Amino acid sequence: MTKTQHITARHVVIKSRPDSALMPEHFEITETQLPALKPGEFLICNHILSLDAGFRQWMNAGASDNYLSEMPLGEAVQSIILGQVVDSLNEDYPTGVYVVGRTAWQDYSIADGSDLMSIIDIDNGVSPEQYLSALGPSGMTAYFGLTGIGQPTACDTIVVSAAAGGVGSLVGQMAKILGCKTIGLTSSDEKCQWLTTELGYDIAINYRSATPLLEQIQQAAPDGVDIYFDNVGGEMLDTIMQHLALNARLVLCGAISQYDADKDTGIYNLWQLVTKRARAEGFMFSDYVDQYPQASQQLAQWINDGLLKAPLNLSYGLEATAQSFCDMLEGKNTGKSLVILKTPQ
Amino acid sequence: MTKTQHITARHVVIKSRPDSALMPEHFEITETQLPALKPGEFLICNHILSLDAGFRQWMNAGASDNYLSEMPLGEAVQSIILGQVVDSLNEDYPTGVYVVGRTAWQDYSIADGSDLMSIIDIDNGVSPEQYLSALGPSGMTAYFGLTGIGQPTACDTIVVSAAAGGVGSLVGQMAKILGCKTIGLTSSDEKCQWLTTELGYDIAINYRSATPLLEQIQQAAPDGVDIYFDNVGGEMLDTIMQHLALNARLVLCGAISQYDADKDTGIYNLWQLVTKRARAEGFMFSDYVDQYPQASQQLAQWINDGLLKAPLNLSYGLEATAQSFCDMLEGKNTGKSLVILKTPQ
Incomplete structure (x- = not known):
């Protein structure tokens, strides 16, 4: 028996499709009881959501392409996240590791290692926020x-x-x-x-x-x-x-x-x-995933040398997510928009 | 004293600018007495005019860019030509050689070696028409x-x-x-x-x-x-x-x-x-002028091997030029549109 059976997860879902400009009222927060993990799956407690304008396009009806499909109404909005694995039936992603990958606007996600998922080293001097901005x-x-x-x-x-x-x-x-x-x-x-x-x-x-x-x-x-x-x-x-x-x-x-x-x-x-x-x-x-290691090294070097700043635009809590995303699309932010759900211990 | 002083050249000039579709009536044929050659210049008797759709754009008012300028009203229409040098004050382009370059829709042109001008070898098995189609x-x-x-x-x-x-x-x-x-x-x-x-x-x-x-x-x-x-x-x-x-x-x-x-x-x-x-x-x-020799060799090989045909759409005489150019813009041609002014002796 896995932990997921005791967890009620909260999600920001698309309630209705935008006819034109996207507004916070196109979203709502829902709760679901998580199903049991299947073999190969693991449970992530999400710490930070990355808000990326590119995801906006898949909120439109019929917006499927080679990369993603139209996001279904009533389901959590897809997003890049950073979180910690808190339960696992996948030996490559054991309990305790930190990951970055594509799941959704929710406090807990179930993943299987696909969707750009990778383990990150949270103790190497790179902050979690940097993993979703300059190094993300x-x-x-x-x-x-x-x-x-x-x-x-x-x-x-x-x-x-x-x-x-x-x-x-x-x-x-x-x-x-x-x-x-x-x-x-x-x-x-x-x-x-x-x-x-x-x-x-x-x-x-x-x-x-x-x-x-x-x-x-x-x-x-x-x-x-x-x-x-x-x-x-x-x-x-x-x-x-x-x-x-x-x-x-x-x-x-x-x-x-x-x-x-x-x-x-x-x-x-x-x-x-x-x-x-x-x-x-x-x-x-x-497309450049095989060149990430060299790029990460270069970017970390520039950050450490004080040449590259990673300015952030932080919001806090699932409730703030939709508004912050809409603000970003309107250009109200300076720097990378992130939503902090939980500070790593 | 050079030959040019005895020559009346005929030109196809732009009479008026097209508001929309280009028509033969936007052009007319004029005659001018050629001036004496200056040092560095030479006189070309034009044998073939190449009709290239790209030149259409510079017939519009204000259509100047990095490549060419708006063609002035009353002046001969710019064009790639093939011809023979019949008089010369430029030792690089002696009388008798054949050249391809950019001059204009006219039976005689004065050139100075710029404007993509190059000497061609008319006796190497490549026909003059091929110099303005598959090898041009x-x-x-x-x-x-x-x-x-x-x-x-x-x-x-x-x-x-x-x-x-x-x-x-x-x-x-x-x-x-x-x-x-x-x-x-x-x-x-x-x-x-x-x-x-x-x-x-x-x-x-x-x-x-x-x-x-x-x-x-x-x-x-x-x-x-x-x-x-x-x-x-x-x-x-x-x-x-x-x-x-x-x-x-x-x-x-x-x-x-x-x-x-x-x-x-x-x-x-x-x-x-x-x-x-x-x-x-x-x-x-x-832009690829330095790679012409290899390209010419490859193209000539394909032609000689029977793999590449150079279909032609021929018209004859300066009088036919404007109509043939307009026909090409309307897609009435099959193959490369050329105007034959004179058959090389």
Whole structure:
């Protein structure tokens, strides 16, 4: 008999599908009695939930693709989590170890070792929060997107959208370490200030200011944009396409502007990729899983050398999760959004 | 004193700019007395004009970019030509040699060795027409787009738009030689027949037929499209993006559907590049100029082995040029469109 039979788990589930903008009222908290573990399964007590904008798309009806399927109504919202194994019928994941993987917005999860699950070493000087930011999915997304697709050189000018977000806040710092001129796009003067003073961006642009974005980009990058790290898609991507340098690389990481179904915006300047012999390429951090060890080592080194900060935007408790996720989609956060459920003992 | 002072040259010039579709009446033929050659210049008697859809875009007002500038009204239309040097003040281009380069729709051109100008060997078994098709800009565009950007393997399914055109007719054959499954898109059942019987395409799709293109593509490529060689842009590109295989490559070669200014169509499925970890990349054949010798050797080999045909769509005389160019933009041609002005002696 396993512990699960005594546990009532709490979940944040999708109550209804968003017609347009996602709101906290699309979610509710439910409770279920956990079933007994089957052979190969283990029980995780979740300590931290990682809020990642990319998961937004699978909340829409019919949003299945190679990566995930449409999230069913009434079921817990899928998410990357960090937690501790507290019961186990899987010898590879014994009771007591800490894991990071994809389960859901819930206080307890049953897992079987699939879904990107891996054991982490909580005693090596890396904080649990860092495992879900600079050394987690956001860090890997920033690192592999920048180095693998963006291929920066010290002569390059890079523009990063959602620059104050969980991924963007890391991309700008990494690009700076690699010698680029860095330009961050964000939604307020306050966040612009934060980008330049806290994260070392060379230039920060408030895309909501009165001056058109294209004009601001032309001024900030007079020779054109060599790398565009795109977390936003839509109109912003279309604007940047009008000011590319020769042989530009567009790192297609996310399309936060496009997840709300009624906002699909066309791209009218794709032809610029021919004129500028430029490349636009999509990726998922999980494609690079065999290169995680080297990347982790590099990122930990930068953190230890004081070159890379992992800014956090923390919320507390399952109840705060839906609101915090919606706030992030609206760009209210600076840094990586995490929900703390429990502090490791 | 040079010969030019005795020569009246005839030119096809842009008379007015197209508001939408380009028509023969946007052009007229003018005559000018050629000026004396300056030091470094030479006079070319043009034998063949190459009609390339890409030049269409620079006929629009304000269409300047890194490659060319807006073509001025009243001046001869820029074009790749093949001709013979008949007078010269440039010792690198002596009288009698044959050249290929970018001058204009005219019977005589003055050049200085820039603008992609190179001397060709007219006696090596390669016909002058082949120098402007399979071994010229169209051949190099097909070869470097396919091998450099598309990077085909024998497991790949490739879709080629404007498959019966000057570039597309070569891409399909090259991809077949390299082991791909080849699917050609064209505008009539007659051309479909030609693609499969004459050029060896595995499947030809008439995108104007009653069955929606997406449905036809899904049927022809059940596992998705690995490579899309795009000569068309716009709605067709947007449709193909909905059926990409993982790690697909989109070779952005041309946007023939977009050159008529009132037809700008948005791309709504760019996000598929993230989901499918796919790459879209533009290029110009002239970027690969240092690799021409190897490419020429490979292409000549394929031609001599009977593996690669260079189908031609010939017109005759300067008077026929504008009509033939407009016909090509409408997809009335099969194979490479050339205008024969003079047969080499």
